Amino acid sequence: MFSILGNATFRHLFGAQVFSLMGSGLATVALALLAFDLAGDRAGTVLGTAFALKMVAYVGISPVVGAYAARFPRRGFLVGLDLCRAAMVCLLPFVDAIWQVYVLVFLFQSFSAAFTPTFQATIPDVLPDEEEYTRALSLSRLAYDLESVLSPVFAGLLLSVVSFHWLFAGTGVGFLISALLVVTAALPAAKKALDQQDTLRKRLGKGFRIYMKTPRLKGLLGMSFAVSAAGSIVLVNTVVLVQGQLGADQTILTLFMGVYGAGSMVVAFTIPRLLRTVHDRKVMLAGIPMLIVGLLLATEIDSVVTGLPVWFLLGVAGSVILTPSGRLLARSAHPEDRPAIYAAHFALSHAGWLITYPLAGWAGVTFGLQETMLIMAALVLVGGVAALWFWPREFGRELEHEHPAHHHGHMHVHDEHHDHKHEGWEGPEPHVHPHHHEAVRHVHDFVIDDHHPAWPTRL
Structure with missing residues (x-):
């Protein structure tokens, strides 16, 4: 590493x-x-x-x-x-x-x-x-x-x-x-989109549009929500568990947080080797049952000795899901679209924390700590089921798909996708003018963009 x-x-x-x-x-x-x-x-x-x-x-x-x-x-x-x-x-x-x-x-x-x-x-x-x-x-x-x-x-x-x-x-x-x-x-220069005159509405929506039309990223969102549900217990209610229920002091509180971080660090050291042989999806989905088991075990904590291994497990599980997430984002967009897609993920994943932070605090006061852990375990399950539903399997990067013949206009340069004649009035590249695309069926590294507005339905 x-x-x-x-x-x-x-x-x-x-x-x-x-x-x-x-x-x-x-x-x-x-x-x-x-x-x-x-x-x-x-x-x-x-x-x-x-x-x-x-x-x-x-x-x-x-x-x-x-x-x-x-x-x-x-x-x-x-x-x-x-x-x-x-x-x-x-x-x-x-x-x-x-x-x-x-x-x-x-x-x-x-x-x-x-x-x-x-x-x-x-x-x-x-x-x-x-x-x-x-x-x-x-x-x-x-x-x-x-x-x-x-x-x-x-x-x-x-x-x-x-x-x-x-x-x-x-x-x-x-x-x-x-x-x-x-x-x-x-730093390498950021690759700019061809069309620098996009409307604000289109620019704002582009990252979210790519994100929500890419199966692996919708799966990532479900798993990110699961992490926020479990993580909110750790960040909001560890002090309640340690000092309120176990009657321990602040030193033990820092020990719990340190053990949680240690679990995450173990994953940081081991996951690069693991991802060489096991696909990201399998690794990340393994974190969901680990989070659920950790939260269920947390309801039975009655001492520092029984609590520390549970917090270590929760640290491992959260890191198993979060560490590979950047790989999914990087492979799901063209370089010029990465800032938008990373920003979309940043916003959507933190929206989960915006929900679970106050819920963990309110439920802890209203229902009790053990009941709150069960509620959060249920939310982890919801996030895991959503991940499986939206990302049922890894489709691979290179996908065979078909483009029907169509006529449209957009900002472009002449490349293998835009090999057409000019009449002289179109101006220097990149430029916009109506042009025709013949029907084609081909295979390449597939991401959502202007020419691929939807994920292939027949795989």
Whole structure:
């Protein structure tokens, strides 16, 4: 997995990701302390609203950015977003009202909603070989898991010598280093769509249209929802389980979260080798029964000893599903459409968290923790059944399909699909003019695009 760091461009981008994640981790701790400083016992309400705003930004902003991301120079766009995020967090120590926190958090998360899918869509262009890209996905998963463990530790060390306000400064430094590493990376130019005059409505809908017409991606959405149902139990209710039911202290709470991350890290190390011999679909679907079993076992936890293996299993199961997801996205769109499709996935998958986060909290208070785990297990099952329904089998990349004869006009260049005569008035390529396509039946790497608006029904 670490051999992929031999690629200088990816090494810079991975370093940028690490510093960005560390900055975000420090910001999470600092925000919790700021909320308590401003609101006291109402800090939970402030944080809950802030996290809800985060999900709203992720769901609402990322598709808009995905529609335009390919039109901007990648390096300048990513660096600008890092600088904007640094500016927002550096303003947080100076707020004196809760509404100001909400405004800055929403702006910060909006910039993150623009940065993350654009960054993710860049990696397949840097690493076009799928095996190398798989290693990069595993390394990225490992970085996320390590951040969840190390950021609170690092924050605790800083808080022993400075006030929590300085954590925001540390966050800003993380984003500045991220920007510097992106500046020094030799990023490939984004491939632009031929038609740069598409309407806003068409650009906004393109990523979602590709996503919802591709069976493997609809299956991915079902599995992503399953992960959010199980993950919300871990992120929202671990503290209730550990300190409320088991009567343990905060040290045990961090141990539970660390074991959950360790399960995910085990998958990050092993999955590149596994995916060489087992197809993504089989690997990812295996995570569904693991999540269900984990949640059912969680209802019987009566001690720390019985709880830690369950949290390890849930970490393994979630990572089994999430780690290969980038491979499905990369193979399901042309390079020029990747920003839109990554943004669509970012929005749709976080919509699941927008549902399950509050549901896990509300159900835990209303029905009890064990009943909530059963509810979430049922939602995992729903997500798994949806994945099987929409992605009943892997159809392969190269599909035989038929195009009827048709006459239309769109932006194009002359290639094997557009070999026709001109009369002289059509202008330089790429250009638009009515042209005819003969009926053809052929086989090639199939993705949804302007010439392939629907998945073949006869396979």
